[in-house]
Amino acid sequence: MTLSGKGLRIAATTAILAAASVVTYVAAQSAEPKEKVIKITAKRFDYTPGNLTLKKGEPVILEFTTLDVLMGFNLPDFNLRADIVPDKVTRVRLVPDKTGTFTFLCDIFCGARHEEMNGRITVVD
Amino acid sequence: MANEINRREFLKLTGLGSVGVVFASALPGMASAAAQDDFYFVQLSDSHWGFEGPPNPDAKVTLKKAVASVNSLEYQPDFVVFTGDLTHTTDNPVERRKRMSEFKEIVSELKVKTVRFMPGEHDASLDNGKAFKEFFGATNYTFDHKGVHFIALDNVSDPRALIGDEQLAWLAADLKRQKTEAPIVVLTHRPLFDLAPQWDWATRDGAKAIELLMPYKNVTVFYGHIHQEHHQMTGHIAHHAAKGLMFPLPAPGSQPNRTPLPWNPAEPYKGLGFRGVDAELKEAEYKITEYPVVKKA
Numbered sequence: 001m002t003l004s005g006k007g008l009r010i011a012a013t014t015a016i017l018a019a020a021s022v023v024t025y026v027a028a029q030s031a032e033p034k035e036k037v038i039k040i041t042a043k044r045f046d047y048t049p050g051n052l053t054l055k056k057g058e059p060v061i062l063e064f065t066t067l068d069v070l071m072g073f074n075l076p077d078f079n080l081r082a083d084i085v086p087d088k089v090t091r092v093r094l095v096p097d098k099t100g101t102f103t104f105l106c107d108i109f110c111g112a113r114h115e116e117m118n119g120r121i122t123v124v125d
Numbered sequence: 126m127a128n129e130i131n132r133r134e135f136l137k138l139t140g141l142g143s144v145g146v147v148f149a150s151a152l153p154g155m156a157s158a159a160a161q162d163d164f165y166f167v168q169l170s171d172s173h174w175g176f177e178g179p180p181n182p183d184a185k186v187t188l189k190k191a192v193a194s195v196n197s198l199e200y201q202p203d204f205v206v207f208t209g210d211l212t213h214t215t216d217n218p219v220e221r222r223k224r225m226s227e228f229k230e231i232v233s234e235l236k237v238k239t240v241r242f243m244p245g246e247h248d249a250s251l252d253n254g255k256a257f258k259e260f261f262g263a264t265n266y267t268f269d270h271k272g273v274h275f276i277a278l279d280n281v282s283d284p285r286a287l288i289g290d291e292q293l294a295w296l297a298a299d300l301k302r303q304k305t306e307a308p309i310v311v312l313t314h315r316p317l318f319d320l321a322p323q324w325d326w327a328t329r330d331g332a333k334a335i336e337l338l339m340p341y342k343n344v345t346v347f348y349g350h351i352h353q354e355h356h357q358m359t360g361h362i363a364h365h366a367a368k369g370l371m372f373p374l375p376a377p378g379s380q381p382n383r384t385p386l387p388w389n390p391a392e393p394y395k396g397l398g399f400r401g402v403d404a405e406l407k408e409a410e411y412k413i414t415e416y417p418v419v420k421k422a
Contacts, residue, residue: 072285076322083285103323103381109250109284112214115325115383 035093036060040119042084043067044111047104050119054096064090072108075121081107096123162271167195167202167237168312169399170349171369173247174231175224176213180372180385183393188231191370191399191418196236198416202401203270205237208349208367209245209281209314211261218256221248225260241268245314245350246281254282265292267299273404274303278313280328286315287329297337308404311338311346316366318359321377326351335359345411351377352385353396354415365413368398394418 038060041048054060064073064084071084073092077100084090106117172188181187195205212224225248232240242261249257254264264279276299280288288296303309311317317331328334338344344362352369353376372385373396389395394417403412 070284074322074325076319105323105325107286107325107329109214109246109281109286111216111251114214114246118323118382120381 037063039063039065040073041065041067042071042073042106042117044069045106045113045117047106047117047119051122052119053122053124054094056096056099056123056125059093059095062092062094064092069110070108071110071117072106073104074107075102075104077102083108094121096121099123099125163403163405164203164271164273165200165401165403166270167198167205167399167401168208168347168367169195169205169370170208170314170367171210171245171352171371172207172228173210173213173369173371174228175215175220176371178385180388182388184371187370187394187397187418188228189234190394191397192232192234194416194418194420195399196234198401201237203237204239204241205235206241206312206347207232207243208312208347209243210247210349210369211242211245212248213371214247214251216251218252221252221256222259225256229260241277241312243277243312243314244279244281246284246286249279249282250284253284254279257282265295271404273308273310275310275312278311278317278334280313280315280317280331285329286325286327288331288334293330293333293337296334300337300341303341305340306342308343309338309341309345311344313346313348315350316348316357316364317346318357318364320351320355320357320366321383323378324383326377326383335362338362347402354400365400367400368396368415370397370399370418373397 038052040062042064043066066084066086070086072081073084074081078094080092080094082090082092101120101122104119104121106114110117169191174188176184211228212221215221215224244254244257244264249264257264264282266277268275276296278288278296279292280286283289315328316326317328317334320326339360342361346362346364347367348364349367349369351366352372352374353366354368355366357364374383374385386396397418398416400416401414403414405412
């Protein structure tokens with residue numbers, strides 16, 4: 001196998017693992033009902049709410065919907081990202097394990113003001 | 126080679142001007158390539174034709190001035206390449222094509238007739254490159270020039286900022302035909318590495334492209350997207366971002382939002398420009414010269 005082939009195989013495996021993680025979470029959600037759910041609505045070119053304050057060590061479920069086109073949610077500091085697909089609910093489990101203010105953004109180009117589509121998550125002790 | 130000497134002297138002089146910067150990077154192994162000849166090309170990027178707003182009150186003439194500046198270079202380059210965001214995005218497909226048509230007409234005034242185009246996300250992400258292809262042809266391609274192998278990689282036609290497995294396979298197949306010491310230049314729009322992911326200054330699967338390029342000893346990447354000069358290494362691969370031609374953006378991650386830097390009437394066109402790339406292969410290096418859109422009086 002060439003180096004390139006190996007790289008592609010590794011990437012494909014990673015994608016499968018990520019998908020499995022989402023499925024596991026959905027199954028586990030009912031078993032952990034105490035985790036706070038925060039609904040976030042995406043539309044061109046903002047998220048509502050766009051600023052969240054979370055407590056360190058208290059996991060939350062971010063529940064995304066989009067009012068128009070396919071959007072992205074990317075929180076690089078926590079290595080979290082997801083597609084927000086029209087007519088579907090996208091759930092992302094966030095474990096805020098560090099304090100600070102972190103930017104999340106739409107990483108799927110969605111139009112003229114795409115570059116402005118971001119939000120902030122502030123994690124406090 | 127008298128012209129070569131003159132041209133180099135010319136580049137050196139322009140680089141020492143009040144607003145230009147010379148950047149040179151040694152690329153070990155380049156000198157060993159026997160059939161090569163020195164040459165010079167110009168990279169322009171992020172002209173965002175169609176943009177209107179306070180960050181550039183001269184938006185309707187900036188590209189024209191850049192074309193005039195390239196035409197005024199004492200020594201004309203072998204070719205010109207535009208590394209994306211030729212036009213500013215619009216939701217209207219008719220307006221998108223109008224902007225592309227106007228852009229094409231303006232750059233047709235370049236004296237150099239070998240001009241290569243690449244898309245940026247503003248050109249291609251809303252229609253997967255459909256309009257771009259109508260006006261400018263393929264979004265990824267290769268060409269060879271005087272011993273250097275150029276690869277134009279499209280990391281914008283997929284709005285998710287993906288090169289995609291199909292194009293990566295195409296890249297792998299192309300690279301297999303190259304010798305490991307071959308001089309290779311990659312042209313692309315977004316950075317292939319994670320420059321500032323919180324600003325979307327990355328390519329989601331760019332690491333796969335870099336992995337494919339890593340076995341090759343002499344690879345240099347020229348890209349746009351970030352509207353400023355930036356130089357970074359990933360291993361032995363050098364990545365050089367170009368200034369834009371509409372508005373400059375702040376340094377990566379230097380502020381919460383990637384908002385354009387304000388236009389300064391006292392210093393119009395500050396932060397905008399284009400670059401000349403002098404491939405001095407026998408001296409084992411490229412020399413990069415940054416030019417302003419408009420020379421200071």
